Amino acid sequence: MIALLKQAPAAIAGALVGAAVVFxxxxxxxxxxxxxEGRNAERxxxxxxxxxxxxxxxxxxxxxxxxxxxxxxxEYLGRxxxxxRLRTVRSE
Incomplete structure (x- = not known):
């Protein structure tokens, strides 16, 4: 039991270092x-x-x-x- 308590700080420190490396x-x-990649996809x-x-x-x-x-x-204004008045105007 005491051996586990002595190893716990080292295990916690190792886990913290591992987490820091991953981060x-x-x-x-x-x-x-x-x-x-996100910017390129948006562009x-x-x-x-x-x-x-x-x-x-x-x-x-x-x-x-x-x-x-x-x-x-x-087309723009409707009927x-x-x-x-424009019915008689001929397009040139």
């Missing part, structure tokens, strides 16, 4: 890598979202360029009396 490895090696997601938005914008621009003045008015 330092996590802080110095694994966490920075995880942060870098890739933003780039993909930007690309998707640009593709959608190109489609919208092409569609709007094909519309006449009346159709463009109806309002102000758009009726």
């Amino acid at each position: 330092l490895m996590m802080e110095l090696i694994f966490l920075p890598r995880a942060r870098i 890739a997601a933003v780039a993909q979202a930007t690309l998707d938005a640009t593709k959608e914008r190109v489609k919208d621009d092409a569609k709007l360029q094909r519309l006449g003045a009346y159709d463009l008015c109806v 309002v009396p102000e758009c009726e």
Whole structure:
């Protein structure tokens, strides 16, 4: 029993040193890598979202360029009396 009590401080000290080593490895090696991978994943997601938005914008621009003045008015404002004046305007 007394032998166990003499060995307990050494075991506790060893466990603390082991925990400190694991903590330092996590802080110095694994966490920075995880942060870098997280940043890269976020940047890739933003780039993909930007690309998707640009593709959608190109489609919208092409569609709007094909519309006449009346159709463009109806697209943005809905069927309002102000758009009726544009029915006779010819696009050039």
